[in-house]
Amino acid sequence: MKNVLLISICKEPLHEYEFVKPIEDILERGEISCKNIHYQNFREEDLSSADAIIIAGTSLKDYKFIEDIKMFKWIKNTKIPILGICGGMQIIGLIYDGKLKSGTEIGYFNESFTENFLGLTGDQEVYHLHNNHLDKNSLENFKFYTKGTITQAIKHNNKEIYGTLFHPEVRNKKLILEFVK
Amino acid sequence: MNLAIMYSGGKDSNLATLFAKNLGYEISCLISIISKNPDSFMFHTPSISKVESQAKAMQVPLILKETKGEKEIELNDLKEAIKIAIKKYNIKGIVTGTVESVYQSSRIQKICNELDIECFNPLWQKNQLSILKDLIKYKFESCIVGVAAFPLDKKFLGRKIDNDFIKEMEDLQMNYKINIAGEGGEYESFVLNCPLFKKRLEIKKFVDFFDGENSCRREIELK
Numbered sequence: 001m002k003n004v005l006l007i008s009i010c011k012e013p014l015h016e017y018e019f020v021k022p023i024e025d026i027l028e029r030g031e032i033s034c035k036n037i038h039y040q041n042f043r044e045e046d047l048s049s050a051d052a053i054i055i056a057g058t059s060l061k062d063y064k065f066i067e068d069i070k071m072f073k074w075i076k077n078t079k080i081p082i083l084g085i086c087g088g089m090q091i092i093g094l095i096y097d098g099k100l101k102s103g104t105e106i107g108y109f110n111e112s113f114t115e116n117f118l119g120l121t122g123d124q125e126v127y128h129l130h131n132n133h134l135d136k137n138s139l140e141n142f143k144f145y146t147k148g149t150i151t152q153a154i155k156h157n158n159k160e161i162y163g164t165l166f167h168p169e170v171r172n173k174k175l176i177l178e179f180v181k
Numbered sequence: 182m183n184l185a186i187m188y189s190g191g192k193d194s195n196l197a198t199l200f201a202k203n204l205g206y207e208i209s210c211l212i213s214i215i216s217k218n219p220d221s222f223m224f225h226t227p228s229i230s231k232v233e234s235q236a237k238a239m240q241v242p243l244i245l246k247e248t249k250g251e252k253e254i255e256l257n258d259l260k261e262a263i264k265i266a267i268k269k270y271n272i273k274g275i276v277t278g279t280v281e282s283v284y285q286s287s288r289i290q291k292i293c294n295e296l297d298i299e300c301f302n303p304l305w306q307k308n309q310l311s312i313l314k315d316l317i318k319y320k321f322e323s324c325i326v327g328v329a330a331f332p333l334d335k336k337f338l339g340r341k342i343d344n345d346f347i348k349e350m351e352d353l354q355m356n357y358k359i360n361i362a363g364e365g366g367e368y369e370s371f372v373l374n375c376p377l378f379k380k381r382l383e384i385k386k387f388v389d390f391f392d393g394e395n396s397c398r399r400e401i402e403l404k
Contacts, residue, residue, distance in 0.1 A: 012182070013204050014276075014301045022306035059301075060294050104294065107287035127283065129290060170283070170306060 002180055004034045005050035005080075007042065009057070009087050011064040020056045022169040023085075023176060030177045039071055047074070052081045052180050055088030057167060060106075060131050062087070069094050081160035083118075083179045086130055089154065089163030096156075099138035103150060104131050111166065117145040117153045118162065119178040126152070126166035133165055183209040184301070185244075185266040186276045187289065190232040192316055192323045192342065192370040193278030193304055193362075199319060199377055200303040201276050208377075209270035210242045211235075212262045218250025231371065231382075234403045238378040242270070260292050267296065274299030280307055281364050309362035313347045319376055324384075327369035327398035332357055338389055338399040342370060371401065 004027055008020045020036060027034045037046060039055075047053075058065065065072075065087055075082060075095045084092040090100060105128035113120050136144060136151045145153040154163045168175040184201055188194045188211035202208055213232045236243035244265050248258035266272045275293055279286040279302050286302055293300035304312060316323060323342040328334065332353065340346055350361040359367050374381040383404040391397045 012274075012299065012301070014201055014206060014303060015299075017200060017303035017307075018301065018305040025306070025308060059299055060290065061297070061299050106290050106294070108283055131294070 002032050002051045003049050004032055004180055005046055005053045006034050006036045007053065007055045007088075008036065008038045009055060009062075009065040009091070010038075011058070011062045015059050015062065019058055019167075019169075023054060023056055026169060026173050026176050027180070030180070032177070032180055039065065039068070042071065042074070044074065047078055047080060050080050052083070053078070054176070054179075055082065055084045055091060056169075057086030057088055057129070060104075060129060065091060066094070066100075075161070079159070081179070082162065083176070084161075084163040085169070086165055086167055089165055090132060090134060092161060092163045093134035093139055093142075093154075096139065096141065099135045100132045101135045102131065103133050105129075105150070108171070109166075111152050112147040113145055113153065114147060115145060117155070118175045120153070120172060120175060125171055126164075126168070127170035128166050130165060134163075182274060182299075183207045183270055183272045184274045184276050185209060185263065185270065185272040186211045186241075187278070188213050188232055188235075188243075189278070190235050190371055191278070192321065192372060193280060193312070195235075195278075195321065195323075195372045195375050195377060196312065196315055196319070197276050197278040197301075197303045199375065201301065202377065206276075208239075208241050209272050210244055210266050211239070212244045212246070212259075212266055212275075214255070214259055214262065215245060215247045216250035216255065217248065218255075231401060231403055234382055235372065235378070238374075238380050238382055240379055244269075256288055256292065259289070260296070263292060263296060263298075267298065272298065274301055276301045276303065278304055280304045280309070280312065280362065309360060309364060310347070310351070312362045313342065313350070316342055317344060317347070320374075321372060322374040322381070323370045323372045325368050325399075326371045326401060328367065329396045330359060330365070330367040331395045333359070333368055334395055335389060335391070335397050337368065338397060339387070369398070 246262035248255040353359040
């Protein structure tokens with residue numbers, strides 16, 4: 001059985017019901033074992049039993065993880081596949097010297113995938129909840145998978161590191177299982 | 182952190198409130214929107230005038246705001262109510278009982294974003310069966326006050342949400358694709374007692390209203 005390390009970046013514990021628990025439920029339904037920790041409690045030892053890492057998103061008004069970005073330096077050193085969702089994707093970009101831009105998107109949007117991204121192809125309805133996104137021009141070594149000016153899905157050119165600006169736990173649940181698989 | 186609850190008096194807003202309270206958040210006030218439009222996509226309407234009794238039972242202040250219930254315009258009324266909560270109770274966030282509705286959640290998220298406060302949706306994407314099981318686990322006493330989907334009918338009005346109800350809803354889900362938690366508006370509930378209440382509410386009398394065989398509601402009067 002696969003073991004997933006599910007990392008919460010929520011400043012407020014009440015937000016974990018909204019941003020972490022739904023991912024935990026998807027993994028549980030897929031019979032995938034999951035260990036849930038908060039990034040502030042992360043230790044290198046937590047990686048030892050993980051086959052995959054998911055960094056969940058957080059609320060529109062939560063920017064604490066950006067202040068604490070140094071606590072995510074380990075991302076560059078691990079070989080374990082990582083999926084960053086929304087804030088988690090922003091963390092991946094920042095760790096690889098990307099920059100954030102302001103831009104709010106809330107609700108369902110149609111996004112057009114240029115090629116297969118963890119099972120998503122063509123036009124897809126996705127759920128957005130963000131005030132920031134990664135500046136495409138600031139990101140090197142990443143491939144972009146969607147059309148449009150705001151990059152919605154990325155993968156590192158040489159590593160199994162993925163990011164989605166949208167929340168797949170709402171409308172594209174299979175993406176999470178596809179990533180773990 | 183001081184929070185206001187988007188409160189309808191039903192099972193979801195009460196369960197969401199309990200989750201917030203159990204984590205140590207301060208429930209500073211409830212906000213209820215009284216919609217004159219019974220078909221509002223935003224606000225649950227049956228028995229909503231009874232939320233005053235629920236707020237008293239909870240010993241939490243209530244902000245009541247009327248709206249004509251016109252699509253999108255009703256959001257301005259909600260925003261005004263939230264502004265009152267910010268000014269009067271210094272709230273830093275709103276809690277909703279939204280489970281699946283992106284229509285509701287995205288609109289409330291936008292309002293909170295504009296007002297620079299947090300928006301909490303602790304039941305978001307929660308498995309519907311586990312919502313009903315949580316009501317049993319936390320000893321909620323809730324009854325059905327409205328139905329609006331085949332094969333639900335007047336026999337369901339007043340039914341307690343207990344293990345028998347859950348079993349019956351599971352059967353109906355299998356046979357008729359009914360959402361067992363009523364998320365699609367199949368039924369509406371009213372909470373008479375739960376761990377948030379300092380005293381249990383009791384129904385004194387009721388009147389049933391019918392729009393059709395599978396669409397009816399119960400207006401209750403509390404003791």
